Amino acid sequence: MAGPTARDSAPTGAQPDPWPDLLAEDHALLDRTSTAERVADALRQLIIDGRLLPGTRLSEQSAGKALAVSRNTLREAFRLLVHERLLVHEFHRGVYVRVLGADDVTDLYRTRRLLETGALRGSSATRRGGLAAIEEAVADAEQAAADERWLDVGTANMRFHQAIVALAGSPRTDEIMRQLTAELRLAFHAKPEPRPFHEPYIARNREIATQLAAGEVDAATRALEAYLTDAERQLLDAF
Amino acid sequence: MAGPTARDSAPTGAQPDPWPDLLAEDHALLDRTSTAERVADALRQLIIDGRLLPGTRLSEQSAGKALAVSRNTLREAFRLLVHERLLVHEFHRGVYVRVLGADDVTDLYRTRRLLETGALRGSSATRRGGLAAIEEAVADAEQAAADERWLDVGTANMRFHQAIVALAGSPRTDEIMRQLTAELRLAFHAKPEPRPFHEPYIARNREIATQLAAGEVDAATRALEAYLTDAERQLLDAF
DNA sequence: GCATATTTGTCCGTATGTATA
DNA sequence: CTATACATACGGACAAATATG
Numbered sequence: 001m002a003g004p005t006a007r008d009s010a011p012t013g014a015q016p017d018p019w020p021d022l023l024a025e026d027h028a029l030l031d032r033t034s035t036a037e038r039v040a041d042a043l044r045q046l047i048i049d050g051r052l053l054p055g056t057r058l059s060e061q062s063a064g065k066a067l068a069v070s071r072n073t074l075r076e077a078f079r080l081l082v083h084e085r086l087l088v089h090e091f092h093r094g095v096y097v098r099v100l101g102a103d104d105v106t107d108l109y110r111t112r113r114l115l116e117t118g119a120l121r122g123s124s125a126t127r128r129g130g131l132a133a134i135e136e137a138v139a140d141a142e143q144a145a146a147d148e149r150w151l152d153v154g155t156a157n158m159r160f161h162q163a164i165v166a167l168a169g170s171p172r173t174d175e176i177m178r179q180l181t182a183e184l185r186l187a188f189h190a191k192p193e194p195r196p197f198h199e200p201y202i203a204r205n206r207e208i209a210t211q212l213a214a215g216e217v218d219a220a221t222r223a224l225e226a227y228l229t230d231a232e233r234q235l236l237d238a239f
Numbered sequence: 240m241a242g243p244t245a246r247d248s249a250p251t252g253a254q255p256d257p258w259p260d261l262l263a264e265d266h267a268l269l270d271r272t273s274t275a276e277r278v279a280d281a282l283r284q285l286i287i288d289g290r291l292l293p294g295t296r297l298s299e300q301s302a303g304k305a306l307a308v309s310r311n312t313l314r315e316a317f318r319l320l321v322h323e324r325l326l327v328h329e330f331h332r333g334v335y336v337r338v339l340g341a342d343d344v345t346d347l348y349r350t351r352r353l354l355e356t357g358a359l360r361g362s363s364a365t366r367r368g369g370l371a372a373i374e375e376a377v378a379d380a381e382q383a384a385a386d387e388r389w390l391d392v393g394t395a396n397m398r399f400h401q402a403i404v405a406l407a408g409s410p411r412t413d414e415i416m417r418q419l420t421a422e423l424r425l426a427f428h429a430k431p432e433p434r435p436f437h438e439p440y441i442a443r444n445r446e447i448a449t450q451l452a453a454g455e456v457d458a459a460t461r462a463l464e465a466y467l468t469d470a471e472r473q474l475l476d477a478f
Numbered sequence: 479g480c481a482t483a484t485t486t487g488t489c490c491g492t493a494t495g496t497a498t499a
Numbered sequence: 500c501t502a503t504a505c506a507t508a509c510g511g512a513c514a515a516a517t518a519t520g
Contacts, residue, residue: 032330035508036318060486070509072311075487079275079318091271092486092516110409114357122353170349176415273487299506309489310506331496331506 036076050189054099100187102239109232120221123167133163138209150194275315289428293338339426341478348471359460362406372402377448389433
């Protein structure tokens with residue numbers, strides 16, 4: 001699998017290869033990827049960053065001109081993002097940045113609870129590298145809060161939860177969690193006050209991280225469940 | 240949101256509307272959907288049914304001719320299925336029906352364990368309708384086994400697990416599980432002997448269903464975990 | 479309610495780049 | 500190395516549906 005593109009025939013000099021292994025991996029370098037995927041990446045980032053707000057219409061013509069791609073290519077990118085639930089597609093009417101409803105928030109937290117508490121329970125004190133990632137996310141959130149960079153606090157908080165799910169050691173679960181958090185951003189961007197949505201949870205993240213480091217998995221799981229319940233209610237109250 | 244397409248103005252006659260609410264919902268009727276999605280549905284079904292085996296190459300030209308759609312439309316459908324991991328896309332080489340590796344099987348079962356046991360734990364004796372769906376899936380599997388329809392046994396078994404996850408009451412979780420089971424079919428189709436892969440589990444499904452009906456959630460969870468461990472090992476032994 | 483303009487859905491032709499016999 | 504086949508990406512065309520005046 002994944003043909004290594006063998007480069008047996010080195011140039012017959014003594015000089016070592018000045019290009020270390022940039023090939024042989026996936027790397028977005030030198031567009032070893034389709035433009036549709038790159039367009040999807042760009043649009044996804046715009047949505048996650050809140051520069052394309054929920055409800056915004058993305059016309060094929062204007063978006064295609066802005067991104068300098070043809071309509072066909074753009075439509076392929078749209079399909080990907082619709083599949084990720086970041087866009088909605090209304091037949092013969094175009095695509096829009098998704099607007100979450102209260103039921104979406106409820107469902108997102110239900111799914112998160114399943115994944116996150118399951119990952120905690122399953123990782124019985126193992127996986128030391130995973131704890132390091134959790135610790136780092138908490139530290140980043142604390143630093144960002146000290147600098148009053150509330151949006152970065154939100155990003156670090158999400159990295160914290162991503163790191164918790166990573167304890168399960170499953171690439172597919174990681175990918176599922178990535179999509180859920182991207183979708184959750186839509187709810188955050190609907191409300192323009194980042195500070196009260198993120199600040200209260202820094203201390204609770206710290207507490208959970210400490211409990212995990214001490215091997216108190218059950219306590220950490222209960223704390224995480226309470227965390228998710230409170231965060232969900234806070235988001236729902238905004239509706 | 241989700242514009243209800245209000246039909247306030249009823250026709251002013253005494254006659255009741257002969258067309259009950261076919262509008263106002265999603266409805267696949269009268270192709271209220273794009274051809275790309277229909278093509279994706281068709282291809283997905285072909286893969287799930289094993290009529291397109293893992294490793295098969297799907298050229299744009301021949302597939303487009305067979306399905307009578309243009310290459311552009313076909314490419315949109317390909318993007319969807321690649322995103323669902325049923326196809327793989329090798330740049331400038333085309334798309335292929337995915338071939339699972341041992342690591343994929345391991346990861347699939349890791350994720351299933353997380354979802355299925357989590358759904359069981361979370362559904363503390365609630366949701367009676369959910370138990371009915373579980374019971375029905377088990378009964379279907381038993382009937383199919385009696386008729387020696389082993390492929391249908393496999394389908395019913397998967398419905399059983401889908402019904403377990405449905406206890407979580409989350410549409411997103413249901414959708415995730417759907418994709419996982421579709422992906423798992425790829426592993427089954429790699430091995431052409433359906434009977435030994437499905438038959439041994441019918442009795443175990445029955446046991447789990449009985450335990451659930453009796454409210455013995457912990458026992459059912461342990462039985463389900465053992466089930467998944469055994470099924471995973473059996474698939475891995477086939478490599 | 480009607481006529482028009484705009485936008486999407488779908489297809490086709492084609493130039494370019496890439497992989498493979 | 501060349502030739503062939505194919506994927507990539509673009510642009511144009513037309514029908515169908517929707518939005519607008």
